[in-house]
Amino acid sequence: MCILRAEHLYKAYQSGGERVSVLEDLCLEIERGELVAVMGAAGGGKTTLLHLLCGIDAADSGNIYIEGKALCAQSDDETALFRRKRLGMIFQDFQLLESLNVKDNILVPMILNGCESEEQEQAYERVAVPLQLKEIENRSLCEISGGQKQRVAIARAFIHDPALIFADEPTGNLDVKATGDVMEQLLLMNRKSGTSVLIVTHDPYVAAFCDRVLVLEDRKLAKRKKSDLFRADGRRNES
Ligand SMILES: Nc1ncnc2c1ncn2[C@@H]1O[C@H](COP(=O)(O)OP(=O)(O)OP(=O)(O)O)[C@@H](O)[C@H]1O
Ligand SMILES: [Mg+2]
Secondary structure (H helix, E strand, O other), X not given: OEEEEEEEEEEEEEEOOEEEEEEXXXXXXXXOOOEEEEEOOOOOXXXXXXXHHOXXXXXXXXXXXXXXXXXXXXXXXXXXXHHHHHEEXXXXXXXXXXXXXXXHHHHXXXXXXXOOHHHHHHHHXXXXXXXXXXXXXXXXXXXXXXHHHHHHXXXXXXXXXXXXXXXXXXXXOOOHHHHHHHHHHHHHHHHHHOOEEEEEXXXXXXXXXXXXXXXXXXXXXXXEOHHHHHHHOOOOOOO
16 A cells, blocks of 8 residues: 655755756655665755655645645645644654653653543553663653664654654664664564654665665656665675
8 A cells, every 4th residue: 555655746945046956756655564765965855855745845846645645735734733643753863852751752742642641651552662662761861872862753753653754864863883773673663563664864774774775866766776775885785
């Protein structure tokens, strides 16, 4: 089943008196349960693409359907509500709330969605147990590592059982060991829940964990064989 379909997306920004095109005739489909990486050069438009796909920003033209729903046909309020209920986000800088402890950070989407406390607790167990977060649930954010913070952000992204999660450079602030751990946890939750995940990354090691790898180049997406990842980056060839 197709969870996301983007058709013929165009996006340009106004820059110094001229329109600079970032995405042109870009098409993308993501199936239920897929873990997909989007790679590409800095400034190539990866974050722009994510912002269009989750409705934070609007394409100049083209259509985006998530679970068959046309984002472009919705009002801003409807899109914000849809994003809160059906989408999850993971960011490079975690974007957790410093004033809340680990457990309360994870519960934020359930609270925003008005879920009863029993439902909150059930959902919390579903994510905190596999991600081994219960043992640190009462800690404040200043008492946990960057890798642990990203694990909290993963739990928060999955807790309300969204259709699709967008992750923008989720390991960008982590060392290699923490990157591997975070990707294993993301993969575990993806497989367990069947939630599709789209990850933007410049790191071939991260992309190698994914089912499918796409490269954003020349304003469009192209397929990249996983066996070409390390050669293309000038690093190890793990094919
Ligand atoms: N709001 C904006 N207004 C004008 N130009 C923008 C805006 N946002 C992004 N751009 C430009 O669009 C291009 C794509 O930016 P984007 O942030 O999508 O790239 P990226 O692939 O995510 O880069 P990075 O790998 O550095 O995160 C860049 O040239 C950027 O300067
Ligand atoms: Mg970016």
